[in-house]
Amino acid sequence: MDSDEDIPILIEHKEAPLLSTSEIATPGSHHVPCTILTGFLGAGKSTLLKRILTERHGYRIAVIMNEFGDTANIEAKAINVSSPDDPTAEMSEEFLELANGCLCCSIKDTGIAAIEKLMERKGAFDHILLETTGLADPGPIASMLWHNEEYATGLGRDIVLDGVVCVVDGVFGKQQMEEDHSVDGIGESLRQIACSDVILLNKVDLVEEAQVITIEAMIRQVNSSAPIYRTIRGQVDLGYIMNINAYAGANQLRKVTPDQHVHDEDCQEHDHQSSEASPTHYELRGISSLQVSVPTLNSSSFDALDGWIRSVLWENSLPDYIHEPDGSEKHNLKVLRCKGLFVTESGEQLVLQGVQDRYDIKEVDGENVTGVPESGKLVLIGKGLDERVRQSLTGLWN
Numbered sequence: 001m002d003s004d005e006d007i008p009i010l011i012e013h014k015e016a017p018l019l020s021t022s023e024i025a026t027p028g029s030h031h032v033p034c035t036i037l038t039g040f041l042g043a044g045k046s047t048l049l050k051r052i053l054t055e056r057h058g059y060r061i062a063v064i065m066n067e068f069g070d071t072a073n074i075e076a077k078a079i080n081v082s083s084p085d086d087p088t089a090e091m092s093e094e095f096l097e098l099a100n101g102c103l104c105c106s107i108k109d110t111g112i113a114a115i116e117k118l119m120e121r122k123g124a125f126d127h128i129l130l131e132t133t134g135l136a137d138p139g140p141i142a143s144m145l146w147h148n149e150e151y152a153t154g155l156g157r158d159i160v161l162d163g164v165v166c167v168v169d170g171v172f173g174k175q176q177m178e179e180d181h182s183v184d185g186i187g188e189s190l191r192q193i194a195c196s197d198v199i200l201l202n203k204v205d206l207v208e209e210a211q212v213i214t215i216e217a218m219i220r221q222v223n224s225s226a227p228i229y230r231t232i233r234g235q236v237d238l239g240y241i242m243n244i245n246a247y248a249g250a251n252q253l254r255k256v257t258p259d260q261h262v263h264d265e266d267c268q269e270h271d272h273q274s275s276e277a278s279p280t281h282y283e284l285r286g287i288s289s290l291q292v293s294v295p296t297l298n299s300s301s302f303d304a305l306d307g308w309i310r311s312v313l314w315e316n317s318l319p320d321y322i323h324e325p326d327g328s329e330k331h332n333l334k335v336l337r338c339k340g341l342f343v344t345e346s347g348e349q350l351v352l353q354g355v356q357d358r359y360d361i362k363e364v365d366g367e368n369v370t371g372v373p374e375s376g377k378l379v380l381i382g383k384g385l386d387e388r389v390r391q392s393l394t395g396l397w398n
C-alpha cells in the first residue's frame, strides 16, 4: 500500500474464510474485534501470524507482536521505524505494512492506550490480533480488553474482545503440560489453555496419531469447552479463529454439546464430548473444567445462582463452604474462565461470560436466538473445581 488510506482490494479466496462481510467490522463501523493469540514458547504462534500477514485473505488485520523475530524477514511493503521525536515512539516501535493490506507492528506496551494510538496513527482495521509472549498469562489481558469499553477513550473504545486462541505444540505440548509448575500451582501453559476459546493443536505433522489423541485428551481435561483444531504450520481457516464472538454471543456455548465434527484438509476438529462416557469433570495438575447442566430458572433460583457465582469468583469460596473440623483446610478455589447459558421460566435466554473475577450475565440478543435449549449449562475452568463445587451448585436447585 502506498498510503494509510488505501483500501486493499478484496480477493476471492477459494477456501474462503468463514468470515462473512456482515461479521467483519467495516471501516467506520464501531467495533474492531481483537483476538488474543497465546501459546507456549515455540508452539507456532509466529508461524500462524506470518501466514496471516502474507496470505491473500482480503482483510485488513493489524497484528501486534511482542517482537518481530524471524517474521521481520517477510516481504514488507514498507518498514517504518518511529522517529525518536515521535511522542508515541516509546510505545510503538516498528511497523511493517504488508502487500495483503495487513499491518504488523511491534509494541512494548500491549495496553489499550498503545493499541488506541496505533489505531489513531494507522486507521481502523477489520481485526486486531494481539500476540502474547509464550510465558504470558492471557487472563489479565483478556479481562482488560473485555471490559475495555468502560475505561478506554477515543478509538480505543471501539476495540472489543473477540476471543482467546491458544496454539499448543503437538510435539512438546504434553511435556509442557505435565511439567507445568508455578508458585500457586497453575503454570502458564495450563493457564493459557484454560483461558482459551479456541485451541490449535499445531505441528501434527511431526507426531503419531496416538500422541495427538493423548494431547487432545489432556487439553480436554483442562478446558472441555474450547474446540480443538489440528493444524500444520498454523494452517487453519481464519473463520475458526476470528470473529468467533466468544464473549458476546451464546453460539460458542451452544456448541458445548456432543454433536460437532468439522473436517478440513489441514485442520480437523475433534470432539471428545461426544463420548458416551463423557464426564463433566476432568483434572490435570489441579486445573479442571466443570460442566454442569442448569435447569430452567425462576427468579429466586436465578438470584441464588448469581450469588453463588459472585462468591466463587470474588471470594474464591463456595457460599455454603464448611471448613474442615480443625479449620485448617482452605478450599483452594480459583476460576479462570466461566461461561454459561441459562433459560428462565419466562423464556429468556441469558449468557454468562466471565474472565478471572469479572463476569456479566446478559440476555441473548434476539437475532442470536436459535431455538430455546431444553436446559442451561454452566462451564467453569480453573482450580479446585471438585465434587464439592458441583454439589454446592446443584444444591441450589435440588
Ligand SMILES: Nc1nc2c(ncn2[C@@H]2O[C@H](COP(=O)(O)OP(=O)(O)OP(=O)(O)O)[C@@H](O)[C@H]2O)c(=O)[nH]1
Pocket (backbone or CB within 6 Å): 039, 040, 041, 042, 043, 044, 045, 046, 047, 048, 133, 134, 202, 203, 204, 205, 206, 231, 232, 233, 234
Ligand atoms: N514441522 C512443523 N514445524 C512447525 C510447525 N509450526 C511451527 N513450526 C516450526 O516451529 C518453530 C517455532 O515456531 P514459531 O512459530 O516461531 O513458534 P512461537 O510460538 O512463535 O515461538 P515463541 O515466539 O518462542 O513463543 C519454527 O521453527 C517453525 O518453523 C508445524 O506445524 N510443523
